Amino acid sequence: MAKITLQDLAHSYFPNPMEATDFQLKPSINHEWEDGEAYALLGPSGCGKTTLLNIISGLLVPTRGRVLFGERDVTELPTAERNIAQVFQFPVVYDTMSVYDNLAFPLRNNKVAADHVDKRVHEIAQMLDLGAQLDRKARGLTADAKQKISLGRGMVREDVSAILFDEPLTVIDPAMKWELRTQLKELHRQFGHTMIYVTHDQTEALSFADKVVVMLDGEVVQLGTPQELFERPTHTFVGYFIGSPGMNVLPARIEGSSALVGGHEIPLGRSFSAVDGSEAELGVRPEFTRLNSAREGLPVNIRRVEDVGSHKVVRAEFDGRQVNAIVGEDIEIGADMTHVRFDAEAAHVYANGWIVDSDQRRRRAAGGAH
């Protein structure tokens, strides 16, 4: 097991990439995957997450940059010499082998002693609830069971540097998804492998990973714990993509320590001299958006209220833009609740999509650097 480092990485499927748009992974990605952590690579389809994963596993050689496992440069090394495991989106099983032989296959290829193979296969089979099917041929099994075998083959080896998952639960039945994800987490806790899990499903990412890497258009836009992604999305895309519903984003003009949204003053409690007096965007999650009858903040038109059981989602509109608020289940939404106000500390300022640090934060960061 080892730390995985990406240095100045970029990748293009064109032989001679010229423009930034030629790159599937834009220059340059610098990133470290700590040993033993569980990561999720989250992003919409086509954002480059699978490309990045294949570069780590060695199925692709990057156009530029290096991949290090520990101190070792593995950029040009083939998959077999990297000592990693990977589970694919669609189940890959060896049809003519029994379930047992499928699970034992990676171990036998690595010349592991027969009694140890037997022990490991039974452990994994029990963990994945495949024990009763060990003697069956893999051919006739359901997609669920086949994908479990794929997962099992990925996890059966103890000495791997990392286990990579490429949207492994896509074909799994929803009820089973939850169970398998829990088992993966349990396996991570037990064996401490570095795990990288690619998905476009935020629930999957947030519930599986210690740290989530959010990608958009071939760039890493944020790396952080689920809490960090929730509390301080560094890009409006992160705010929008993570959360249900996503962050409210409104065009605003920053004036001192407040924002002007359509002529209404929103107090921010801190100043942003980098964008002071210019056009920017204000981002606030629905969880910190307060619907009130005291006529404080922005006047909105409520379009619809969705009661999801644990809370209510209020879908409202301000000046043609959607503004959502989450309110407690016990709160009655009356006709007089016509305004929303935002929690000042949870309101962020964005310029060109990226978050703008407040003056206080920049001073703190500068102070910390000395």
Added chain:
Amino acid sequence: MEKTPNQRAWFMVLPVLILVAMNAVIPLMTVVNYSMQEVFYGTYSFVGPRWYIDVLHSERFHSSLIRQLIFTGTILAIEIPLGIAIALAMPRRGFWASVCLVLMSLPLLIPWNVVGAMWNIFALPDIGLLGYGLNWLGIPYDFTQDPAAAWFTVVLMDVWHWTSLVVLLAYAGLQSIDENYYRAAQIDGASRWAVFWYIQLPKMSHVLTIAVLLRFMDSFMIYTEPFVLTGGGPGNTTTFLAIDLVKTALGEQDLGNAAAVSIVYFLMILLASWLFYTITMQRKSR
């Protein structure tokens, strides 16, 4: 709208019915008819199963059947593995893949009697490149005199002519394998042999079944190429079932006997194909 019963639609299928009848049913029934009769200068007399009993006890039929089985077994044993090997060695995409496919299709496009004529000339010991070349190298070779040389030439010709078919089928089977299988095998540390045995061969099994079936039936009925190449000789050493049948029917005008051979021949192919199909389907559903 009221629907009126109208049986006239049946007339629409009449052309097909006539076509099938003319093509298959009537000729077959004619042969069955011949196989039960003695035909002698325009006089017909019913003889029951006599021709069948004759055929099943005939030394001549037995030896051409054995020759046929050895031939079919030999070419299957060569063409199937060779075809798989060539398909595995072919590039999977790009310019050269297309070039290979065209080259592979060429032998299949040549008319069968031309194949026979080509190989006849190619193998002639006095002027043919193969025949003259072998003799020049000091290997005595004359397919018109030596049975072993004749067999070698007939088998080589069939391999040249038909291995392409196995290659194309196997290649199609290989192309349909998802890239992720190879990736997974790479990650599992599988050897080249394991990839072949556990991924490529099982995924090709369906098309290979078809390949074996086609090659079995075609080679079991082989006529044109060996007829043009060796004419069944030297002696009777390359007289396979179809050649023998034509000799009996047309050469010797022994219609009853030939008809009985035809029916037995037909039933053998039918039985073999049915057995093969059933066994494969059973294995698949298991």
